[in-house]
Amino acid sequence: MTTEPQVPSLTQIQNQPRAHVPGTTIFSPELAARFDHLVTLYPVRRSALIPMLLYAQDELGYITDASIQEIAYRISITPLEVRNVLSYYSLLRTRPVGKYHVQVCTNISCMLRGANELFAHCKQRLGIDHKQTTPDGIFSLEEVECIGVCSWAPAVQVNYDFHDNLTAESMDAVLDQYRKQAGK
Ligand code: FES
Numbered sequence: 001m002t003t004e005p006q007v008p009s010l011t012q013i014q015n016q017p018r019a020h021v022p023g024t025t026i027f028s029p030e031l032a033a034r035f036d037h038l039v040t041l042y043p044v045r046r047s048a049l050i051p052m053l054l055y056a057q058d059e060l061g062y063i064t065d066a067s068i069q070e071i072a073y074r075i076s077i078t079p080l081e082v083r084n085v086l087s088y089y090s091l092l093r094t095r096p097v098g099k100y101h102v103q104v105c106t107n108i109s110c111m112l113r114g115a116n117e118l119f120a121h122c123k124q125r126l127g128i129d130h131k132q133t134t135p136d137g138i139f140s141l142e143e144v145e146c147i148g149v150c151s152w153a154p155a156v157q158v159n160y161d162f163h164d165n166l167t168a169e170s171m172d173a174v175l176d177q178y179r180k181q182a183g184k
Contacts, residue, residue: 020069027070031059035074045075049085053092062093090144098133098140100178102126103157106143109150114167118154119143121168125175138182139175 025032034055038048049071056067063086072079086092104110104119123129126139133140149155152164156171163174 020066020073022073025070026064026066027056027059031055035071039075046077046081048075049077049082050089053082053086053089057092062096064094096133097142099138099182100158101140101142102175103142103144103147105145105147105149105153105155105157107146107150109146110154113153115154118156118166118168118171121171122156122175125172136184138179138184 027035035048035052038051039045042048052071052074053063056071057063060067068079068082068086072082086094102122104115104122106115106119110118122141126134126141128134128139128141130141130143144157147155147157147162149162149164154166155162155164156166156174157163158174158178163170166174
């Protein structure tokens with residue numbers, strides 16, 4: 001006789017013991033010190049959540065399970081509460097991306113200036129689709145909402161760098177530049 005797997009209730013999930021071991025850190029000593037300071041800057045510790053997630057992502061490349069556990073512990077909330085915030089913000093990632101994460105805006109201003117064609121060009125040039133990573137790990141590609149550079153559409157963000165007024169040719173030059181920086 002087979003038994004159905006037990007699905008934990010929300011309360012059970014929320015009450016799961018935290019896996020983070022107090023006094024340890026999965027982050028670099030510099031980032032751990034930065035977090036120690038960050039939580040003192042706000043009247044409420046949980047206000048440090050989003051900056052902590054962004055700094056963790058910058059250091060690790062994405063938000064890992066272990067970083068969720070440690071951040072939850074540091075600001076005295078549950079890992080589930082951290083995940084709820086994570087799932088809301090598309091700029092926060094729970095999966096690895098390429099060394100250069102190419103985000104092509106296809107919102108209205110960019111779309112009117114050729115963003116769909118630019119995104120198709122990037123897919124063809126990189127040989128990957130939306131939310132995929134090249135086999136060498138250099139590039140990942142994502143179609144995104146407005147990145148705030150509408151006056152210079154079409155625009156692309158690569159990590160924290162913005163590239164605007166792009167054409168297929170200038171996009172190729174941008175990608176070549178990053179490939180060169182990666183030494184490939
Ligand atoms: S619509 Fe593309 S940057 Fe705003």
